Amino acid sequence: MTQTIMNKQQVAEFCRRLPGVQEDVKWGGVEVFFVDQSKMFALFNLNSEGLSLKVEKELFLGYIDRPGIRPSPYLARAYWINMQAPYPMGAEELQALLRRSHQLVVSKLPKKRQIGLLI
Numbered sequence: 001m002t003q004t005i006m007n008k009q010q011v012a013e014f015c016r017r018l019p020g021v022q023e024d025v026k027w028g029g030v031e032v033f034f035v036d037q038s039k040m041f042a043l044f045n046l047n048s049e050g051l052s053l054k055v056e057k058e059l060f061l062g063y064i065d066r067p068g069i070r071p072s073p074y075l076a077r078a079y080w081i082n083m084q085a086p087y088p089m090g091a092e093e094l095q096a097l098l099r100r101s102h103q104l105v106v107s108k109l110p111k112k113r114q115i116g117l118l119i
Contacts, residue, residue: 005087015098019116030045054075103119
């Protein structure tokens with residue numbers, strides 16, 4: 001059975017459908033997906049199609065040991081991973097990671113601001 005691999009546009013569309021997501025282009029070519037005005041959970045380098053997202057501290061080393069996944073430049077200390085297109089995982093796993101990244105960021109917000117953003 002072949003895995004479905006998402007492209008950049010499909011990843012962006014998926015991110016846009018998560019609760020409370022906004023997006024912006026910053027730093028001369030980085031598409032940023034965020035919640036609550038500034039809390040990033042995923043970003044694309046528009047020049048290289050590199051995707052970065054946040055993972056749990058406990059899973060970080062396991063992900064960066066996988067082929068095609070590396071620590072995200074400038075964000076690795078906060079447990080962000082980076083991968084280039086074609087992304088080295090199937091659509092289901094990547095969507096689950098994006099959802100989890102979104103929820104990791106939402107969970108750090110004050111309880112009052114989490115309303116409507118939890119999945």
